[in-house]
Amino acid sequence: MSAETETVGLEPVRRPSLWSRLPIVHQLRQSVGLQRGMLIAGLVITGAFLLAAALAPLIAPYGFGQLRDDAGNFGAQQPPSAEHIWGTTVGGYDVFSRVIWGSQTAVSVIVIAVILSIFAGVLLGLVSGYLGGWVDRVLVVICDAVYAFPSLLLAIVMAIVITGGQSDLWGGLLAAAISITVVFIPQYFRVIRAETVRIKAEAFVESAKVLGASNSRIMFRHILRNATRTLPLIFTLNASEAILTLAGLGFLGFGIEPTSAAEWGFDLNKSISDVTSGIWWTSVFPGVAIVLVVLGITLVGESLNDLADPRLRTRRRAEGTPVATAAVSVVPGGSLDSVPAIDDLEARS
Template structure:
């Protein structure tokens, strides 16, 4: 009598795997934060590849790095006692030599020490004044472009009023009314150099606001602050960054101009202050070229470095300029 074997029960199939984040090379699941870091690294690598293709931009970046290193190392390169007008180590108006590579001033101080120490104040004023100007201009430009209407009209009329006024004359007026200090110079430059940034940012904001995803964000309940901070600001930042590098050069030149006119802080050493001291000491009529040339050349080189960096950044961040080159 034959016996029938029981039928084998089929093994349960594994449940299909739900789609999830992309697996990493080692089988581990990549988190959204890790994917964001990878995207940022790729974007930075692509940015550096495009930037280093611009030789002028590399030259400007190298010059800028040199000036920043000199400013940071100034406390170790120059003794504060050597900058004193009463305890100067050298003789007045000594020409360049091994002991004094750039000669001495009318007090016997080394001009090289003055240029090195003056880079701290000039670069500090340039960076901080640009920060104030760019922040104010970007804020007004985004608000005017986002809200429009009466708010945008009033803000743009105020911008136009500042734009038609001579920037240097307005800065001189502010520096004359306020106390003579580095903070006054920063404030005078910052509150007079923002209209150009505001105009550019407003135009870019209007272009961003016309894109479909802005309407989608509004339909999903996004408020004004959310749209301006999460959608508009990231799209105008490349323009703001390029404008910043260009404004630093203008701020340094304006600080030197105000110091040359005697409106700077007399207790600090800056490149414009050195030029003003050289003019008051009669270096032009006396033929003491080494007292005038180094600070003026430093101003020109640092302005050129920032301008080259700004043009290179503008070419990398602006697709139209990048395609045209």
């Protein structure tokens, strides 16, 4: 898609194309040097994770709960071979298939938990920041109190309450998602509330009040769209924490049963005894999957957060690439290009 052109004054100005203005593409074009390398690495790892989750039925050679094929049972703790490239677990499951199917479970928890917390946190922060008064004070106190709860401890309590500690697919997903949602709501609440307090003092909000716009219209039509620009940054950071919470639940024995879904933390829990026996493949691959996914999402989040800071972005641009100087006559006798450089003046003297 070609760039658009518009006229400003007497000079045509080329506007960037729609492709270059897309969120991730725009940040990628802004980044330079090491920061760009970190962002690309994070995007590659995260993209591979999402691709594995979407294509799990095609990539995994076996089902997540499959114990046998036409040749018979897989066998427990079998080393890597042509039939099982990453070996089998102590329960007789194929490690490679469990790792691939586990990406679907991780994506499901991220989607459910983060989306629920975004809706609740944004709504509460918008109402609290705009209305103020006793409503604001009560919501701030409640969110500060909830924020003090450890997410993993709350997840364990929710798992016991919902499923009695023996989780099927939806029970385990809801136990992890609800606990993560409760802990994440204060984060979105704080960000949206601070932005709402700042934006409601702007001139366009005062103009909307003068024109007779209702409070709901002002909040959702004028303030909301300007207060949610930092949400993608928080989303990426919270997604990695959601994966760790789900893995922690499974590792402590409150995860999803292997016959209901594949979950990396549960597989790590069952491979503890294998480590002391020299059986490394049952624990290495699920552990590496957790580390890589969290690393990839964190790299993306930190890179976007870094690029959102104008001071760091300007510094990197100044250090990495030269900024072209417009040939405008701002000094007596001609443009800036006609002014001799300081080094030239010193050399002549």
